[in-house]
Amino acid sequence: MAILVTGGAGYIGGTVARSFLSRGEEVVVLDDFSKSLPASVPEGCAFYEGRSDNGELIAKIAKEHEISACLHFAAFIEAGESVKDPYKYFYNNTASSLGLFHALMDAGVKKIVFSSTAAVYGEPKYTPIDEEHPKNPTNPYGLSKLFTEKILETFSASYGIRYAALRYFNACGSDGTGNGEDHHPETHLIPLVLQTAQGIRKQIFIFGDDYPTPDGTCVRDYIHVSDLASAHLAAYDYLMSGSPSVSLNLGNGSGFSVKEVIETARKITGHPIPAETVQRRPGDPSVLVASSEKAGKILGWKPERRSLDEMVASAWEWHKNNPNGYGA
Ligand code: UFG
Numbered sequence: 001m002a003i004l005v006t007g008g009a010g011y012i013g014g015t016v017a018r019s020f021l022s023r024g025e026e027v028v029v030l031d032d033f034s035k036s037l038p039a040s041v042p043e044g045c046a047f048y049e050g051r052s053d054n055g056e057l058i059a060k061i062a063k064e065h066e067i068s069a070c071l072h073f074a075a076f077i078e079a080g081e082s083v084k085d086p087y088k089y090f091y092n093n094t095a096s097s098l099g100l101f102h103a104l105m106d107a108g109v110k111k112i113v114f115s116s117t118a119a120v121y122g123e124p125k126y127t128p129i130d131e132e133h134p135k136n137p138t139n140p141y142g143l144s145k146l147f148t149e150k151i152l153e154t155f156s157a158s159y160g161i162r163y164a165a166l167r168y169f170n171a172c173g174s175d176g177t178g179n180g181e182d183h184h185p186e187t188h189l190i191p192l193v194l195q196t197a198q199g200i201r202k203q204i205f206i207f208g209d210d211y212p213t214p215d216g217t218c219v220r221d222y223i224h225v226s227d228l229a230s231a232h233l234a235a236y237d238y239l240m241s242g243s244p245s246v247s248l249n250l251g252n253g254s255g256f257s258v259k260e261v262i263e264t265a266r267k268i269t270g271h272p273i274p275a276e277t278v279q280r281r282p283g284d285p286s287v288l289v290a291s292s293e294k295a296g297k298i299l300g301w302k303p304e305r306r307s308l309d310e311m312v313a314s315a316w317e318w319h320k321n322n323p324n325g326y327g328a
Helices: 011-022 055-064 079-084 086-106 140-159 189-197 225-240 258-269 293-299 308-321
Strands: 002-006 026-031 046-049 067-072 111-117 162-168 170-172 204-207 222-224 246-250 275-278
Touching (some): 002 011, 011 026, 011 067, 026 055, 046 055, 055 086, 067 086, 067 225, 079 086, 079 140, 086 111, 086 140, 111 140, 140 162, 162 225, 170 225, 189 258, 189 308, 225 246, 225 293, 246 293, 258 308
Parallel strands (some): 002 067, 067 111, 162 246, 204 275
16 A cells, blocks of 8 residues: 655655654655755655646555555745636646545545644634634635635545644755755745855844833744654544544644744754844734644654754754755
8 A cells, every 4th residue: 555645745745754764664755846856865765756736646646556655745835926827726726736635545545644834823812722723724725725625625525534633833854865855946034044054045033022021022932843743643543443533733832933943943953043023924813732632542653853943053054065955
């Protein structure tokens, strides 16, 4: 049996694919390189280049491998960009997922682990956010993922597919096997801060310091990518054992502000990291901190790497050794 991983050349998909490979599983990666580079395809997987909504390609993959489940990562992930260009997000995240799910069902694949996001919740009514929290995304990115969750919920009831929707908070760090965070273009806080430490960027811009948070900057729950990977192994096993569909938060339960991240990076890297406050980025909720109690109960999962120091140090290790990311 093989596991199909869409977006498996990406940061989280690639890390998860490597975890399955090192457990001895057969992994098939499907990626169109719209946001990644061929160099980041995990070694040891079967690879297909293409879009995840390409029905003919999915049928071909299912003919050539016996697919037990699909782990669906392929998506655009920039909240700020989604406000400027919502069509891109509804098309690439929601419509493409619909196409993929249809093709999977045609091929008899009925188990799906879906990469969802904390962005489905929007501005928190209470913290930490549990799975029952109201879902009112503040940006089209979050909406595009929420719509996809709704499709899965409906298909689960009507067609008998089973899924685990995993709502990641802010993924970070590297898995220590040469895989790290490298987006094109880069928009995420920790890589940008570390690129500033390296002198690749002159300064880091703080997007707003007038939020209702202790230091005025946005607070996020940073979760180490290796902890996300262990949750995916557990979610896959959960579905394979016949358990019902489920939606779960994956976070570490602590919130860190943008200023705390920059300060920690100064300490870890020993570089000054100049920072300048500019206006808010549209679509950013002020605070996103998870309760992952449900994932603990259902999957027996708990994050192991919880201090900001540890997460930034792990990201720094990769950035130091890969100043050009997966590029030349
Ligand atoms: N930020 C800055 N300056 C920058 C980049 C980011 O101040 O140059 C701030 C943002 O405004 C935000 C925080 O740093 O407050 C984190 O921003 P990121 O872009 O790193 O991450 P997001 O919180 O916007 O989104 C990420 C993922 C989403 C996921 C979400 C869940 O990109 O896929 O975390 O919390 F849904």
